[in-house]
Amino acid sequence: MPDQPTPAPTALPRVLSLVQPTADSLHLGNYLGALRQFVDLQHSVDGFFGVADLHALNELPEPAVLRERTRRTAAQMIAAGLDPEKSTIFVQSHIPAHTQLTWVLDCYTGFGQASRMTQFKDKSAKRGFDSTNLGLFTYPVLMAADILIYKATRVPVGEDQRQHLELTRDLAERFNARFGETFPVPEPHILASVGKIQDLQNPEAKMSKSATSPAGVVELLEDPKKNAKKFKSAVTDSGTEIRFDEENKPGVSNLLRILAAFTGRSIPELEAEFAGKMYGHLKVAVADAVNDTLAPIRERALALLAEGTELDRILAEGAEKAEAVAQATVREVYDRVGLLAR
Numbered sequence: 611m612p613d614q615p616t617p618a619p620t621a622l623p624r625v626l627s628l629v630q631p632t633a634d635s636l637h638l639g640n641y642l643g644a645l646r647q648f649v650d651l652q653h654s655v656d657g658f659f660g661v662a663d664l665h666a667l668n669e670l671p672e673p674a675v676l677r678e679r680t681r682r683t684a685a686q687m688i689a690a691g692l693d694p695e696k697s698t699i700f701v702q703s704h705i706p707a708h709t710q711l712t713w714v715l716d717c718y719t720g721f722g723q724a725s726r727m728t729q730f731k732d733k734s735a736k737r738g739f740d741s742t743n744l745g746l747f748t749y750p751v752l753m754a755a756d757i758l759i760y761k762a763t764r765v766p767v768g769e770d771q772r773q774h775l776e777l778t779r780d781l782a783e784r785f786n787a788r789f790g791e792t793f794p795v796p797e798p799h800i801l802a803s804v805g806k807i808q809d810l811q812n813p814e815a816k817m818s819k820s821a822t823s824p825a826g827v828v829e830l831l832e833d834p835k836k837n838a839k840k841f842k843s844a845v846t847d848s849g850t851e852i853r854f855d856e857e858n859k860p861g862v863s864n865l866l867r868i869l870a871a872f873t874g875r876s877i878p879e880l881e882a883e884f885a886g887k888m889y890g891h892l893k894v895a896v897a898d899a900v901n902d903t904l905a906p907i908r909e910r911a912l913a914l915l916a917e918g919t920e921l922d923r924i925l926a927e928g929a930e931k932a933e934a935v936a937q938a939t940v941r942e943v944y945d946r947v948g949l950l951a952r
């Protein structure tokens with residue numbers, strides 16, 4: 611057989627996502643909705659995954675706390691399986707181009723459009739007028755810059771980020787229409803099965819780093835015994851049947867979702883297995899399945915944090931790779947909008 615010509619290398623799809631360092635530990639929602647997608651995708655894409663420390667700044671954290679949480683968040687991303695040989699892992703503030711692109715996009719974002727962002731409306735209502743800063747208002751534009759600066763085509767996130775992704779798509783389309791094809795219009799990568807993991811104590815609300823009580827939030831860096839206790843006291847409902855019904859049984863449905871995600875089994879299979887069993891059986895099964903996966907992640911993250919230099923090396927390398935891509939986009943954008951070259 612004659613030699614086949616080597617096919618030209620095709621560029622892998624560019625994928626980007628960031629995680630905010632707003633807590634000492636990430637939680638189960640962050641893991642299933644985001645981190646696990648990053649890890650699954652990284653083998654078949656050109657992945658850029660970062661810690662959104664500039665976004666976290668709008669909560670006005672103590673400087674030492676922000677620094678520590680940034681390292682912890684990066685360590686958990688790596689411990690969850692992100693491989694620095696395959697993916698670019700970086701800290702957002704290490705790449706000044708993010709804020710440079712943000713200003714340009716700010717100028718092309720309508721005040722009305724930014725005012726309609728539901729996360730802004732919810733958070734500003736909670737904080738009150740006097741405690742709402744401009745950073746919270748322009749937060750989605752910085753997020754759009756994070757994505758567009760790498761010309762990402764897919765963005766793995768949880769359901770709560772969908773509206774921000776729509777704004778990003780809109781900004782990309784508007785920019786392209788006015789200045790010529792510059793940005794791919796990015797697609798959200800949101801899995802219906804894990805895009806919205808609910809709080810164990812309040813299954814009507816998403817699991818969140820800013821939950822009023824930690825009792826319903828399963829943390830990656832938590833002692834596995836404590837997490838098992840949280841599952842044991844998860845809110846279910848007054849019935850006895852283990853059945854997936856989000857409207858009438860949000861707590862049980864959330865536990866079934868989590869168990870399905872960690873065992874790879876379907877919800878109907880699990881319903882059949884737990885038919886006639888008590889809620890307690892389901893809770894133990896979920897806690898065991900979750901801990902089997904999370905315990906080694908916790909150990910790896912704590913080891914990386916204790917060791918120190920390896921994490922810094924990975925982030926320095928990531929910054930270098932990310933910066934090269936981001937700077938090139940900013941130069942292109944500055945030129946297109948008419949800023950004079952130096």
Ligand code: TYM
Nearest residue numbers: 627628629630639640643644662767768805806807816817
């Ligand atoms: P953050 O830090 O709140 O959350 C990180 C990721 O976890 C997902 N997530 C969930 N998924 C399922 N169930 C839940 N209960 C749950 N809670 C959180 C989030 O959707 C997110 O994917 N604005 C972003 C950070 C960001 C970003 C970006 C994301 C900044 N720039 C650019 C993508 C692209 C945020 O606050 O995520």
